Amino acid sequence: MGIKEFPGKAKTYIKSLTWRDILNFIIDQWFLECLGIAILIAYLVPNLGKKGGWLAAQYSVIYVCPALIFFVSGLTMDTKVLIQTAALYRIHLVSQIMSYLYTSMFFFVFSYAALMSNDKHINASILGGFILLGCTPTTIGSNVVFTRNAHGNHAATLIEVTIANLLSPVLSPALISMYMTSSNKWGEFRPSGGTGGYQALYRSVFKQLGLTVFVPLFVGQLLRYIATKQVKYVAEKFKINKFSSVFLILIMWSTFSSCFATGAFAAMTPQSTGLVMMMDFGLYWFFLFSTLVVTRGSRKVHFKNKYLDSILNFFRFNKRDTIAMCYVIPAKTPALGVPLINALYANHPGISDQMKQMLQIPIILYQIEQLCFSSSSVPLFRRWVRDEEEAAKLEAEEKARVEKSATADTEQIGQSSNSSSSTEVARSEAEVEVIDDLVGVEEVHAQGQILRDLEKQ
Template sequence: MKPRSLLSDYLFKNWLLIGIFVCIFLASIYPSLGAKEGPLKPEYTVKYGAVSVIFFISGLSLKTDSVYYTLQQHWLHLFIQSLHSFSFLFSLITVACMPPPVSSAVILTKASQGNETAAIFNSVLGSFFGILITPLLLLFNLGFTTVVPVMGIVLQLSVSVLLPLCAGQLIRCYTEFRGHRLPLNTISQSALLFIIYTTFCDTFNMPESGLIATDILLTMFIVLVVQIVLLTLSFIMAKSIQYFSPADVVCAMFCSTHKSLTLGIPILRIMFHGLSHLTQISLPLLVYHPTQMILGGLLVTNLKEWMYSQNSKKLPL
């Protein structure tokens, strides 16, 4: 095989990972473009645009039978939600209290050919639980008192997640449109890249608040180690449960370890508004969120190969 062919194959298989690094590079050059209240208006284009596109496509792609089957996978849901809570023992306090994301775990599970339906179910379930549980955990661990606008966050989740998901399912059930002629996976992953880009724009556009380079580097190192430990533990534990298929293992690994920046940062800003050390409190989550997507991008190809090998073993000779 020619070197050019090898390079093109590698780029094709890992385009999502490459796209993540391109987004980081572009965000570092001109962060104010995609930062909150910047020209791209991510407070609207991400919350109600990119996230909605991801879940509309998911609703359009999911077979209705798989949704019914997923609702019966009680042990998988219990494992994911329990392990997500168990991460409090390993992670940083503010990050540990955060709910799961509503997009990255779903897209990475789908890209790895894991159980996408279960990923959606647990991401949405965990996000709604997090609206109530996250503020309580923060109050318990950090000792602050505040009021969180629960109904506002519920409305945001309903508009950007549930409505597009249900719309996609309704179109699938009552029309013949399946989107087969459209590159739905590419569109979903491109929407995720836009979310990643705006996330890093916010990170690079972070105002000065007394943090020095060693603080940021130390936080990045700790977060990286924590994530590697959590991903490894969740993979080993899920793989050891005989009731879980390889697709379930991939879903459990991502959904039980990911934390949400989209929901987490607004909650932190509401709860600790006006405090001089808000940036220090937010920094671990700002680092954790993009790092989990970079690690996930690195794992996608290996997970797909692992799933293929596991499924090949089950095929009759």
């Protein structure tokens, strides 16, 4: 279709739309609509969902909701698939390198360029927050939800999320220290590096991973093993995967409630707000498309040198794995970003409470945008991976047909063997009867001969 034909095609498509089509579209976007309502409630009643608020969200939401997300994953995920995915070292290496080193490098470059501009309207705390944002790990709950909804390899996403958050207490402070000490311009934002702060960070990270990832995932897998048929029936009947999206909305509601309650947004200048929104928007899509180029574009490039081609082959993945990486690599989590800031600047004399709140703003706003972009990309990825799903389905059906045919052949061979055995048995019985008859005849002849000899005597 040419460019000139596009307006006419668009008008025809719009005229063909019915109220049912519009209603279905609105229903399909329920996640973003509910997220908007949650943000509005957080703005109107911030004390309800903030940390330390009326509902004690630091426990009731921050721990319970992610735990329920991974519990659902444990119920619906095949254990064999999870184990097989854990052995895919290529996706682990590429995801973690790009998630930490690749993304943090670009966040640092843009932040440093903005800092060197010496614009008085841009708050330095915001730029420092961008560097902290780039060094934080990927999100814990949302990636698994969106990858599953997009029909990607959500087992890979679950494992990458776990690995990234386990590495965070070591890698994140090291990267932040490296970037912040690269120039005297950062001055006051250099981490204090207090031992007590790092210990608190380690405790927070591992406690959160244990209670929200490992324990609920294990319990879900255990229930699936004990009552496989019942769990599958309940999962399909009540569509429990949908509940993961609801839990994710509750997590974001609590995050916004805390941000509105502290007044962090009110302290931002319009220039800082515009810079944050543009950088978040641009960097997220840049990371998303570069991930697609690395994992899928490399499939179209081939070298005559087998060694170079084998190196490039290391970065080639199928569509389901690519979808998982597209949700893992660009995403950043405030769940560990905020504790990281508190740990690094716990006893820092040059960082006030308001500056700590300003450091958190890029993380919060990035979380908003990445949720919106991730949700909107789900239908696109779902359509993109459809051909692989159909091919996998045909392959599974062909495999089942071959196995069924092999089973039928085995049964037929068994029946033939049984028939041959029966024939042999019957033949043997007949031979035995003949032999018995012959033996009987010989005995009769012998007895007659004995009688004749007695008569002669």
